[in-house]
Amino acid sequence: RKGHIFCLDAAKGAVVWQADAKQLGVRNPTWDLSGSPLLYGNLVIYNLNASGVALEKTTGKVAWKSAAGAPGYATPVPFDINGMKGVCIFGANQVCGINPADGKVGWSFPWQSSHNVAAVDPVFFGDKVFISTGYGVGCAGLQIAGGQAKKLWQNKEISAHISNGIGQNGVVYGIDGQTGGNSLKCLEIATGAVKWTQNGVGGTMIMVDGKLVILSTGGNLTVAEATPAGYKQLASAKVMGGTCWTQPTFVNGKLFARNKEGDLVCLNLSGK
Numbered sequence: 001r002k003g004h005i006f007c008l009d010a011a012k013g014a015v016v017w018q019a020d021a022k023q024l025g026v027r028n029p030t031w032d033l034s035g036s037p038l039l040y041g042n043l044v045i046y047n048l049n050a051s052g053v054a055l056e057k058t059t060g061k062v063a064w065k066s067a068a069g070a071p072g073y074a075t076p077v078p079f080d081i082n083g084m085k086g087v088c089i090f091g092a093n094q095v096c097g098i099n100p101a102d103g104k105v106g107w108s109f110p111w112q113s114s115h116n117v118a119a120v121d122p123v124f125f126g127d128k129v130f131i132s133t134g135y136g137v138g139c140a141g142l143q144i145a146g147g148q149a150k151k152l153w154q155n156k157e158i159s160a161h162i163s164n165g166i167g168q169n170g171v172v173y174g175i176d177g178q179t180g181g182n183s184l185k186c187l188e189i190a191t192g193a194v195k196w197t198q199n200g201v202g203g204t205m206i207m208v209d210g211k212l213v214i215l216s217t218g219g220n221l222t223v224a225e226a227t228p229a230g231y232k233q234l235a236s237a238k239v240m241g242g243t244c245w246t247q248p249t250f251v252n253g254k255l256f257a258r259n260k261e262g263d264l265v266c267l268n269l270s271g272k
Contacts, residue, residue, distance in 0.1 A: 001032035005046075007060060017060035021048055024062065029071055029092065029116060038076040038087065040100045045076045045087055051096050051105055052076060052089045064103035072118030073162075079124045081144050088129070092116035095131050097144065109142055109149040120160040123167040125189050128152070130172045134161030139174070141192055153192035158185055162245060163204045166212065171195060171228045175202045179217050179245055186228050198224075198231040204247040208255070208269070215239075215248050215257055221267070240265050 003021025008014065021028065026048045035047040043054045043063055050069025055062060070092035077088040079097065086097045086106060093116065096108035111118070114135035123130040129149075132139035138156035142149045158165065158174040161182070165174035172189050175182050182202030186195040203216035207226060211234065214222045219240035225232040242259030249256045253270030 001034065003028055003033055003048075005037075005044075005055070005060070007057070019055060019060045021046075021053075024048070024053060024065065025068070026053065026071075027068070029073065031073070031117075033071075034073040034119065035071075035075040038078065040078060040087060043100060045100060047071050047074060047076055047089055047091070050091055050094075051098055051108075052087070052103055054100070054103060066098075066103055066105075070116050072113070072116075074118055074121045077121050077124065079129070081124075081127045084144075088122045088124070090118045090120075090122055090131065092118055095122060095129075095142075095149075097149075107144060107147055107149045109151070111140070113137055117161075119162045121164045123165045123172050123189075125167045125170065125172075128189050130165055130167065130174075130187075130189050132158050132160040132165060132174060134159050134178055139187075139192070141189055152190065155192050157187060157192065157194050163202070164247070166205065166207045166226070168207070168226055169228070173205070173212055173226060175205060175214075177202060179203065184212075184214065184224075184231065186231075188228075195228040196230050201231075203244065206247055206250060208250045213248060213250070213255065215244050217244055219244050219257075219259065221248075221255075221257070239267060 005019040007016040038045045044057045049066040051066040072090040074090040087100045113133040139158045140154040141152040158176045161178045163175040165172045183199040184201040205214045212224045221239045223235040242261040244259045255267045258264045
């Protein structure tokens, strides 16, 4: 969170190289850094400065660095729009598509997030992208064409605080409201129209095997169908206490969840 960057030997844990965002001339945002690094070819791309910083993944040397500016808290997202490949960076007051080779901005769209908290990753579906921020700001659908970002719609139906949305089959599933008291919604990416709303279901969310897996702030785990036809809960259980703001992780049939207090739980979802 303080901008300390490490490349570790996966087998031994030894430090291969390390870097410091401050030494790169980067200033951390108010609540420090939270976006994950993105491995892209021989680069590691970070949401730092106005539109990203890239290091060589084998040496840690700076490959390119964008101009000074306030970064967001989201993770860089790769995209491929009709053969146009790039990486999307969600800064404090804009979302942009960059050329990962040199960091040059190909398209951008201004978006003034409250308190400069742009913490939710953009969601791409074809040539369209869904963006959202919390504190009542809301969301928008953009269309990327001809090197420009055109706004298709904007509303306050999903004002996502920290939970990433999930795009599938022309809709996006997102959690509206500040973490701790919110609702799950399904929106059409092209129009912003609400397909359905389920109050009282919120927190952070991932998709596993075509199903929505939601971890509430209080540690309640819910599994629901991912369908625009309506909300259908499949299972629910209290799995931990404390304050849960981190998205769960799923790997090899097991779900890992943690809370702010440092507790970690592992659940077997393989059915075996």
